[in-house]
Each structure stands twice: as structure tokens, then as C-alpha cells.
Amino acid sequence: MRIAVDMLGGDHAPHELILGVSQAILDGFSPDELLLVGPEDLITDGLRSHGVETIPAIVHTEVAIASSESPIEGMKSKPDASILKCVAAVKSGDAQGIVAFGNTGATVASATLGLRMIPGARRPAIAVNMLGDSGRFVLLDAGANPTPKPAHMLQQAVMGAALARDVLKIENPRIGLLNIGGEAAKGNALLKESYSLLDGAPINFIGNIEGNEIFFGKADVVVADGFSGNTVLKVMEGFSEYLSHQAHAHSQAEGEDFKGTLRKLLGAADYTEVGGAILLGVNGTVLIGHGRSKAKTVLPALRQVRLEISSGVDKHIEESFRELAAASQSPS
Amino acid sequence: MRIAVDMLGGDHAPHELILGVSQAILDGFSPDELLLVGPEDLITDGLRSHGVETIPAIVHTEVAIASSESPIEGMKSKPDASILKCVAAVKSGDAQGIVAFGNTGATVASATLGLRMIPGARRPAIAVNMLGDSGRFVLLDAGANPTPKPAHMLQQAVMGAALARDVLKIENPRIGLLNIGGEAAKGNALLKESYSLLDGAPINFIGNIEGNEIFFGKADVVVADGFSGNTVLKVMEGFSEYLSHQAHAHSQAEGEDFKGTLRKLLGAADYTEVGGAILLGVNGTVLIGHGRSKAKTVLPALRQVRLEISSGVDKHIEESFRELAAASQSPS
Numbered sequence: 001m002r003i004a005v006d007m008l009g010g011d012h013a014p015h016e017l018i019l020g021v022s023q024a025i026l027d028g029f030s031p032d033e034l035l036l037v038g039p040e041d042l043i044t045d046g047l048r049s050h051g052v053e054t055i056p057a058i059v060h061t062e063v064a065i066a067s068s069e070s071p072i073e074g075m076k077s078k079p080d081a082s083i084l085k086c087v088a089a090v091k092s093g094d095a096q097g098i099v100a101f102g103n104t105g106a107t108v109a110s111a112t113l114g115l116r117m118i119p120g121a122r123r124p125a126i127a128v129n130m131l132g133d134s135g136r137f138v139l140l141d142a143g144a145n146p147t148p149k150p151a152h153m154l155q156q157a158v159m160g161a162a163l164a165r166d167v168l169k170i171e172n173p174r175i176g177l178l179n180i181g182g183e184a185a186k187g188n189a190l191l192k193e194s195y196s197l198l199d200g201a202p203i204n205f206i207g208n209i210e211g212n213e214i215f216f217g218k219a220d221v222v223v224a225d226g227f228s229g230n231t232v233l234k235v236m237e238g239f240s241e242y243l244s245h246q247a248h249a250h251s252q253a254e255g256e257d258f259k260g261t262l263r264k265l266l267g268a269a270d271y272t273e274v275g276g277a278i279l280l281g282v283n284g285t286v287l288i289g290h291g292r293s294k295a296k297t298v299l300p301a302l303r304q305v306r307l308e309i310s311s312g313v314d315k316h317i318e319e320s321f322r323e324l325a326a327a328s329q330s331p332s
Numbered sequence: 333m334r335i336a337v338d339m340l341g342g343d344h345a346p347h348e349l350i351l352g353v354s355q356a357i358l359d360g361f362s363p364d365e366l367l368l369v370g371p372e373d374l375i376t377d378g379l380r381s382h383g384v385e386t387i388p389a390i391v392h393t394e395v396a397i398a399s400s401e402s403p404i405e406g407m408k409s410k411p412d413a414s415i416l417k418c419v420a421a422v423k424s425g426d427a428q429g430i431v432a433f434g435n436t437g438a439t440v441a442s443a444t445l446g447l448r449m450i451p452g453a454r455r456p457a458i459a460v461n462m463l464g465d466s467g468r469f470v471l472l473d474a475g476a477n478p479t480p481k482p483a484h485m486l487q488q489a490v491m492g493a494a495l496a497r498d499v500l501k502i503e504n505p506r507i508g509l510l511n512i513g514g515e516a517a518k519g520n521a522l523l524k525e526s527y528s529l530l531d532g533a534p535i536n537f538i539g540n541i542e543g544n545e546i547f548f549g550k551a552d553v554v555v556a557d558g559f560s561g562n563t564v565l566k567v568m569e570g571f572s573e574y575l576s577h578q579a580h581a582h583s584q585a586e587g588e589d590f591k592g593t594l595r596k597l598l599g600a601a602d603y604t605e606v607g608g609a610i611l612l613g614v615n616g617t618v619l620i621g622h623g624r625s626k627a628k629t630v631l632p633a634l635r636q637v638r639l640e641i642s643s644g645v646d647k648h649i650e651e652s653f654r655e656l657a658a659a660s661q662s663p664s
Contacts, residue, residue: 210570228563243597
């Protein structure tokens with residue numbers, strides 16, 4: 001198994017990523033399982049300077065699609081962009097998964113176009129592995145598809161359940177629909193139609209779940225439209241940052257201990273602690289890390305991708321779609 | 333000025349509300365400014381037992397619309413419900429504002445039907461006075477209108493700006509649109525159309541604002557569709573509760589000091605610290621408190637309503653709507 005790492009993605013590329021890859025290798029992650037995509041000399045020198053002896057395979061490029069760039073424009077005008085070379089590596093079989101901290105839109109678009117969809121899958125979804133009071137749960141979609149149709153929401157439920165089974169080891173994941181009330185008739189037209197579609201499908205649907213309930217173990221998979229899912233993540237990010245700032249601003253009163261403990265608590269709740277979000281629906285495993293990620297995120301990201309590949313999430317998603325199609329054709 | 337308090341609304345009614353009203357009066361809030369709606373003997377005895385000498389006016393009723401009840405059913409089957417009597421008191425001029433901790437849907441529906449809309453206002457919106465790194469800002473709508481049209485979003489902007497001017501004392505409030513990206517073309521159809529409508533209106537529109545940015549002083553008024561606004565609040569509520577739980581679960585490691593300080597920090601960020609949310613667009617001031625509110629929320633709620641009434645928010649909203657209408661008719 002080999003994982004392509006986009007060494008030119010994110011706010012701290014390539015230096016933090018070189019440091020992170022070094023740490024991963026020194027921690028025992030095999031260089032044979034890595035395919036680094038980025039400036040060859042810089043990466044080689046960097047890894048050596050951090051004490052790495054066996055340099056992984058490198059695909060050279062110095063071109064990146066910036067975070068601020070339009071994904072489609074970037075893909076058109078930069079055929080040698082690092083994310084496109086990562087996708088090409090998976091397409092050709094040189095790698096089976098991707099770790100990407102760069103422009104999210106460009107990652108989603110190039111993976112979707114380059115890798116194609118899993119048979120049966122209609123739209124990709126970004127899944128986030130979040131922490132609540134009763135352990136981890138999956139929230140999706142976190143922004144790949146801001147205006148889904150009900151059929152896409154059902155597919156998200158199925159893909160999220162496959163991820164929860166394979167990666168979180170939850171046998172029969174309970175699926176909830178993110179809504180602003182418990183009753184079936186709550187929310188907008190999309191949510192009402194999605195509720196009835198999910199309710200009639202052969203999945204373990206437990207009904208609507210509200211934003212305050214997601215942290216308390218009610219559902220293992222929280223299905224949201226990409227707009228709401230993205231908003232949930234960003235509000236948590238901003239609120240965490242706000243709390244840290246406040247603790248800092250009041251540091252004399254609160255003491256250094258408080259700041260440290262708060263950071264630990266907020267850090268544990270941060271989905272980037274497990275490396276990043278997973279792009280579901282495309283052929284091949286793609287991890288989308290936060291653009292702000294630093295070195296310490298690289299190893300968890302690599303482990304997350306390795307786990308997803310080895311547990312066969314994509315194959316299981318394909319099977320689930322087949323079962324769903326068969327169920328909808330058989331008399332109920 | 334008199335404020336009607338629904339003494340039968342919320343999870344801890346009436347006992348916590350009786351305690352809260354007592355505390356408010358003992359703290360100097362004039363009994364003449366209160367109109368308590370609920371069981372007369374229970375309220376009188378309760379206030380006396382807490383040391384209140386001058387008992388405010390009471391409108392007797394023992395009927396309440398429960399939180400779990402359908403608002404419309406409740407309103408039809410319970411003509412003597414406490415929230416309806418509060419609305420009737422404002423309608424007749426016996427009171428100018430309402431503090432309500434009960435069924436939000438029933439509060440919104442009975443206020444909208446009973447008080448009618450401010451001239452020019454098309455839909456009510458729930459405004460929340462939130463705390464960020466640079467001070468307070470207004471988020472609306474928090475759930476009165478989950479499926480708004482762009483014209484409603486523009487009205488929210490105007491109403492939120494009036495509230496920010498009058499209550500937060502911000503002279504020229506900067507208005508942002510809650511979206512999942514900065515560019516005008518981001519988000520769903522509603523957001524794109526709302527962006528262009530707000531951008532062309534004679535308001536201080538600063539463009540899209542993302543969920544992580546709202547806490548950092550970028551905008552004084554954050555306009556959201558009721559679905560997203562409600563989700564933002566609920567996620568913050570749940571995440572805060574999760575952090576408190578975690579701090580508690582690790583109490584030996586974290587220490588009592590940590591828990592206390594964290595609660596203080598989370599408490600300050602809680603919009604219910606200022607009493608609750610404000611229903612804008614209806615004739616008359618209605619504060620919607622959280623159903624979980626206890627005694628200590630009553631005084632801030634009363635102060636919030638008093639401030640909104642005395643600063644003339646409704647009148648200023650009406651004026652703003654007139655100006656908006658005039659601007660859209662004049663050649664630009």
C-alpha cells in the first residue's frame with residue numbers, strides 16, 4: 001500500500017509537511033508506503049536534515065493550486081499541480097490513497113474528475129470523524145455538496161455508515177438527520193423529503209437529531225446537507241478559537257494551567273486530531289486536512305488513510321449501494 | 333412601562349420564575365413594571381416567602397402550552413394559555429413587552445397573530461445577542477423562519493441593524509451574511525440571491541461571513557436563514573455542554589478550579605446570560621428565553637426587554653423599512 005502526500009498543500013507547506021513526514025518515518029511509518037509529491041531536492045534535503053535515512057519515492061513538481069485560487073481555473077491552468085499528480089498516482093495504481101492539506105475545492109474536484117465515482121455513487125461527500133461524550137461519530141457532508149438532493153442525503157447515510165463500521169468499528173451504526181427539531185415535519189423541504197426517504201430505506205435510521213444532541217451519543221452517523229455540515233464545523237472551530245483567546249486574554253486570572261487544560265480539551269474535540277476529513281464516494285481514499293495543519297497532523301492523517309484503505313471502506317460502500325438498489329427494486 | 337412575564341413557561345416553571353422575579357424585585361426592579369401571568373395564589377405566596385412585600389399585578393391562569401405540544405393545536409385548544417394572556421396584555425396596552433421561557437413555536441405564533449407585524453415587516457425573526465472576541469454582536473434569524481426568501485433576509489438585516497444600534501449602541505452596524513465561503517457565488521440559491529439583494533441595498537453590507545469568523549468582530553449583525561441560525565446556536569450549546577461534561581469527567585486531573593473557570597468562560601458566551609433572544613418584526617417586544625432557564629435569567633431578561641422598549645427598536649425598524657421602500661422606488 002502506498003499513500004501519496006501533497007507536499008505543497010496548506011498554509012505551512014512544504015516545511016511543516018516535510019517535518020511531519022520525517023516524524024512519521026522516525027515513528028515507524030514505512031518510507032515504502034509513501035509517495036511524496038513536491039519539490040524533490042527540497043524534500044530530500046529536508047528529510048535528511050530531520051534525520052531520515054531512507055527517502056521515500058518522490059514525484060517532482062513545484063506547482064501548487066493556492067487556497068485562494070478557483071479550483072477549476074487552477075486545474076485548467078496548472079496541469080502539473082501537486083494535487084493533480086497525487087490523483088494521477090492513484091489512477092495509475094502507484095498509490096492507493098491521498099493526504100491533502102491544500103485547496104479543498106481543488107482536492108474534491110480533481111479527485112472526483114480524476115478517480116471517478118464508486119459504482120452507484122452520485123455525489124462525493126466529506127466525512128468528519130468527530131468526538132462526543134460517548135466517543136467518536138461521523139458527520140457528513142462537511143461541504144462537498146452544499147445543495148444536495150434527498151437521494152444524495154440517503155447516499156451520504158449509506159457511505160457514512162460504511163465508514164463508521166470500518167473505521168470506528170461500530171457494527172450497526174445509528175443514523176441521524178441533522179435538523180432543527182425532532183419531528184418528521186421539521187426543517188426545510190430538503191430535510192422533510194430526506195427524512196421520509198431515509199425512514200423508508202433499509203438502514204438504521206433513528207430520525208432527526210439537533211445540533212446540541214450530536215455530542216451526546218444519540219447517533220453514530222449524522223447526515224447533514226453540505227451547507228449545514230460545513231457551518232457546524234466552522235462554528236465549532238471559531239468558538240474553540242474564541243474560548244482559547246479569552247483564556248489567553250484573561251491569562252493572569254485563569255493561570256497557565258487553565259490554558260493548557262482547555263487546549264487539551266479543545267484539541268481532543270478537534271477533528272483534525274485524527275488527521276482530517278475523508279472524501280467519500282470517489283474511487284480511492286482521499287484525506288482532506290485543514291489548511292492550517294502543522295507537522296503533528298501528518299502521522300494521524302497517514303494512519304487514517306491507511307486504516308480506511310485496509311478496512312475496505314470503498315468496497316463496502318459499493319456493496320451497500322448495490323443492496324440499496326436491490327431493496328428499492330424488490331417488493332416491500 | 334410594564335412587562336408581562338409568562339410564569340408557566342419553561343422547564344422550571346413556575347418555581348424558578350417566582351424565585352427569579354423575587355430576586356429581580358429585591359434587586360430593585362419595580363413591581364409596578366411587572367405583570368405576572370400565572371396561578372395567582374401560588375405566585376403571591378411564593379413571592380412573599382422569598383421576602384417580596386409589594387406584589388406586582390397578576391393575571392390569573394393555570395393553563396400552559398407545554399414545550400412538547402404543537403403550537404397551533406395548543407393555541408386552539410387552550411384559549412386561557414399563559415402565553416396568549418401575555419400577548420392579550422400587550423394588545424390591550426396593559427403591558428408593552430413579554431418575557432417568555434415556554435414553547436418557542438407557540439410564543440412566535442401567538443405574538444405574530446396577536447400583535448400583528450410592524451408596518452412593512454413581512455416575517456418575524458429571532459435575534460440573539462451573542463458574545464465574541466470584540467464584544468457583542470447580533471445573530472438572526474435563530475429559527476422563526478427556517479425557509480426564508482431573499483426579501484426576508486434583507487428585512488432581517490434591517491431589523492438586526494436597528495437592534496444593534498439601539499441595544500448594542502453600535503452607530504453604523506456592519507452586516508454580514510452567514511455563508512460557507514467569502515465569495516459572492518458561494519452557498520445555495522437563497523444565499524446567492526440574498527447576497528446580491530443585500531449588496532444592492534442602502535445598508536452597511538460587508539459581504540459573506542463564515543461560521544468561524546463570527547466570533548472575531550468582523551460583523552455586528554450576522555444574517556442567517558432560520559435553519560442555519562438555529563443550528564449555530566444549538567451546536568454551540570451542545571459543544572459547551574460537551575466541554576463541561578468532559579471537564580467534569582476528568583475532574584480529578586483538571587481540578588475544581590478548571591471546571592469553575594471553564595463554566596465562567598462558557599457562561600459569558602451564552603446568549604441566555606442576557607436573558608434570551610428577541611423576537612423582531614412583531615408589534616411589541618417579546619423576549620424568548622431558553623426553556624432551561626432558571627431564576628437567575630429573569631432579571632437580565634427583564635432588563636433586556638426594558639432596554640428594547642425604551643430605546644424604541646420597533647419604531648426604528650418601522651422607519652428603516654420606510655427608508656428601504658423609498659430607496660427601492662427612487663432612481664438609483
